[in-house]
Amino acid sequence: MAVPAENLEPLGGVEPDDAWAEEIRALAAERDAVLLAHNYQLPAIQDVADHVGDSLALSRIAATSDASTIVFCGVHFMAETAKILAPEKTVLIPDARAGCSLADSITADQLRAWKREHPGAAVVSYVNTTAAVKAETDICCTSSNAVDVVASFPPDQEVLFCPDQFLGAHVKRETGRANVHVWAGECHVHAGINGPELAARAAANPSADLYIHPECGCATSALYLAGEGVVPKEKVHILSTSGMVEAARRTSAGTVLVATEVGMLHQLRKAAPSVEFRAVNDRASCRFMKMITPAALLRALREGTDEVHVDPDVAVRARASVQRMIEIGTPGGGE
Numbered sequence: 001m002a003v004p005a006e007n008l009e010p011l012g013g014v015e016p017d018d019a020w021a022e023e024i025r026a027l028a029a030e031r032d033a034v035l036l037a038h039n040y041q042l043p044a045i046q047d048v049a050d051h052v053g054d055s056l057a058l059s060r061i062a063a064t065s066d067a068s069t070i071v072f073c074g075v076h077f078m079a080e081t082a083k084i085l086a087p088e089k090t091v092l093i094p095d096a097r098a099g100c101s102l103a104d105s106i107t108a109d110q111l112r113a114w115k116r117e118h119p120g121a122a123v124v125s126y127v128n129t130t131a132a133v134k135a136e137t138d139i140c141c142t143s144s145n146a147v148d149v150v151a152s153f154p155p156d157q158e159v160l161f162c163p164d165q166f167l168g169a170h171v172k173r174e175t176g177r178a179n180v181h182v183w184a185g186e187c188h189v190h191a192g193i194n195g196p197e198l199a200a201r202a203a204a205n206p207s208a209d210l211y212i213h214p215e216c217g218c219a220t221s222a223l224y225l226a227g228e229g230v231v232p233k234e235k236v237h238i239l240s241t242s243g244m245v246e247a248a249r250r251t252s253a254g255t256v257l258v259a260t261e262v263g264m265l266h267q268l269r270k271a272a273p274s275v276e277f278r279a280v281n282d283r284a285s286c287r288f289m290k291m292i293t294p295a296a297l298l299r300a301l302r303e304g305t306d307e308v309h310v311d312p313d314v315a316v317r318a319r320a321s322v323q324r325m326i327e328i329g330t331p332g333g334g335e
């Protein structure tokens with residue numbers, strides 16, 4: 001279980017200046033390491049990384065990279081997913097306390113008990129889950145392909161969907177299936193992106209577009225609310241990271257409201273400096289993501305910490321559920 005976000009004290013004391021960036025790059029070269037940074041990382045971490053993207057895109061890069069060490073600047077389940085897909089590589093996360101309240105919403109024991117209550121049901125898990133939960137899962141999904149993944153099961157087969165209740169409600173509505181059971185999990189950042197706030201922001205900015213990046217649980221409530229008609233449908237763009245950056249370059253809107261974790265604004269502003277990008281809620285910041293500080297990254301590269309381990313048997317079963325997802329359709333995402 002992750003430490004509650006309010007009790008976390010990030011490792012500090014290092015300024016991300018040019019000398020820091022140089023040392024990071026030199027240490028990464030010495031270690032034969034590739035630096036991967038999730039979109040919700042601090043700007044300095046994004047800027048020093050080799051690749052910036054969502055969790056799945058980064059895990060794929062981890063699997064295909066020539067580097068023998070992966071330094072995953074993100075939260076723990078993401079680094080675990082990289083290890084699942086690249087078991088022969090050393091995977092480091094700069095601070096192993098960087099958990100995820102959504103991934104912690106369900107444990108493998110809880111999922112096993114739920115399966116016993118519904119024998120014969122298929123299990124679909126959002127990628128924001130631990131390796132142990134993925135190992136108990138038939139098919140993983142992202143928000144982009146969750147509807148397709150659930151629809152791939154025969155209509156009369158029960159489906160257990162976990163851990164995100166907003167994404168589960170969205171899937172239930174889109175598939176029209178009554179036999180989808182949804183786990184009541186959520187991300188703590190959700191609370192910052194609620195219906196009235198989203199509607200008020202959209203009403204106050206009638207010419208603005210609304211971008212929703214669904215690859216992290218913090219935006220799944222916005223995804224659900226957009227489907228409920230809380231904001232005009234034609235203004236809503238549900239986009240992967242790369243889609244969001246491309247749309248930003250093409251948009252004729254002067255203002256774009258972004259319903260996701262605030263770290264995403266950094267990449268969007270870099271891509272389209274003349275467009276005003278505003279967070280739907282500027283308090284929608286994940287404290288787990290911000291555990292990866294300049295000091296933590298420096299320590300990781302100097303000391304080779306914190307190494308991520310996944311039990312080989314768990315990794316084999318977890319990998320199968322991720323690979324089935326990839327076979328079913330476009331998982332979405334990308335840099």
Ligand code: SF4
Nearest residue numbers: 100101187217218286
């Ligand atoms: S924003 Fe939410 S879902 Fe994403 S890593 Fe943080 S706690 Fe997990």
